Amino acid sequence: MYDFGLARRYVDKNNNIIPSRKEVGWRGTTRYGSLNAHKRLDLGRRDDLESWFYGLVEMTRGTLPWRNVVERNHVQKAKEASRLAGRTQFLFETPSQYDKIFTLIDSYTFESAPDYKQINKYLVEAREERQLRDREHWDWEDETVSTTITTITSFSDKELRAKADQQYAIAL
Incomplete structure (x- = not known):
């Protein structure tokens, strides 16, 4: 499913990336919002991937560590911790490829063109490792x-x- 409610152009008529607007206010859902959303920065393709990744982890594990946290700033701290000491808990019982995907997503900047083929490759590896059918x-x-x-x-x-x-x- 796709929700284009927060969508906006990120390239101009010449296919150049429109520069970040810097601070823009909160955008998204607290549970799935990227760290940039928490910091009220302009959102780009990397942020879409980060939000997607939180959903992927939740579908795989059944929950997110911050699922029952109400305060947005506490969710932000939990997401920050998921990149440090809390990474093992965050990715608990997920395929090892999820760690690679998370690292890849975190390496992107606002202007970055995500390597969707590499992400797909990691997902196929995870599926094959777990012997899941693809159809x-x-x-x-x-x-x-x-x-x-x-x-x-x-x-x-x-x-x-x-x-x-x-x-x-x-x-x-």
Whole structure:
């Protein structure tokens, strides 16, 4: 899903990056906002990736360390800590490639062109390491219909065995 509510042009008509506006005020959702958002700096592509990454970690782990923190400045401190001593806790039980992605995102500046191919490579490595399939049927699709749509939803071998065991138990 995409939300373009906060979107704005970052290149001019000549395809040159529009300079940062410096301080712009708070933008985004506290839980997923980038550190630059907390610092009220202009947001760019790197900030979109940082917000996406927080969502990725949350989907993988089931939570974020600052999930129940209400104060925006405390969330900022937790995000800052996730880059230092709290990094192990933040990335707990996530693929090792997440650390590489996080490092890559943090290396970008406002003007940087993100290396999406490298990020995708890390994600493919993580999927292959965990033996996750890259193609699945959507829940609402007829199982007999063949599809070439790549989905984010994949089941691990462990999940597939559990489903098979559950169906076996039902059959008994």
